[in-house]
Amino acid sequence: MTISTDPGAPKHMLDELGFATTRAGEGLRGEASITPAMHVPGARRLRTSILAAWADTLTGLLACQVMAPRVPVTLELDVQSYRPLPSAGPVQGHARIVKAGHSVFVATVEFTSAGAEPLAIANASFMMAPNPGLTLPPSFSVELPVRRERLVKPLAERAGCERRGSGVAVLPRSEDGLNASGTVNGGLIALAAEEAVLSLAPGDSLCSLGLRYLQPARVGPVIATARLRNGLGQVELRDSGNGDRLTGIATARIFHGTRAIRDR
Incomplete structure (x- = not known):
């Protein structure tokens, strides 16, 4: 889960x-306004990793409804954009359940602009957290209000996520960056993967980002290492403080700008 389910x-x-969420029939609707702190470094575009975080929130809340009182954990998450994302204005996400099975839950999100222009689609799958003692709080609600505090610095800076050379990004574990199970948040892991790829393509943005969460990142820092060939990136994410265990893998594709893409 991206945002705490406990008010x-x-x-x-x-x-x-x-990002605020409200019920929409059997699904959920979320909305937020883009600010410069949400932009890709060097490009006036919304970060794809932020769409991933919002998709994780919407689909995770739907999963909570089905799996309650157990806590869901994200297995896979992907975002596919139709075109470079906007630099300003509201973004709306409409999420619905695709499958609510006994072991795996799947949901999808359609992101649009205020004028209902399609921006991106996202899909996510979840399972119950293995620890049966981990449960949702009694105050759990799928409707999340807008918090008063707003992002005032670039997201990567706020998260302490740093590019460490070509193809490498490092994300520290922080108490305000954990999910409901006390491990590094999946949306922030998406940010680390995005930063690793963009370090190989400065000034560009991602048109797609797909993540496979293999095991929780418990200790940190999370180190994302990316390779890029012909605009397609591969990323390994490792929990460096926990025996350098592989915590996830990601694939990403960049929008081709005027800059020549070099193989790395």
Whole structure:
């Protein structure tokens, strides 16, 4: 889960993105406004990793409804954009359940602009957290209000996610960056993967980002290492403080700008 399901819980850094959710029939609707702090470095475009975080929120809340009182954990998450994402204005996400099975839950999200222009689609799958003692709070609600605190610095800076050379990004573990199971948030892991790829393509943005979460990142820092060939990136994400275990893999594709793409 990206944003805490407990209204009384300490604030999470991704709450500062201003994403609010409401019921929409059997699905959920989410909305937020883009600010410059959400832009890709060197490009006036919304980060694809932020769409991934919002998709994780919407689909995760739907999963909570089905799996309650157990806590769901994300297995896979992908975002596919139709075109370069906007630099300003509201973004709306409409999420619905695709499959609510006994072991795996799947949901999809359609992101649009305020004028209902399609921006991207996202899909996510979940399973119950292995620990049966991990349960949702009694105050759980799928309707999340906008938090008063707003992001005032670039997201990567706020998260402490740094590019460490070509193809490498490092994300520290922070108390306000954890998910409901106390491990590094999946939306922030998406940010680390995005930063690793974009370090190989400065000034570009991602048109797609797909993540496979293999095991929780418990200790950190998470180190994302990317390779890029003909605009297609591969990323390994490792929990460096926990025996350098592989915590996830990602694939990403960049929008081709005027800059020549070099193989790395």
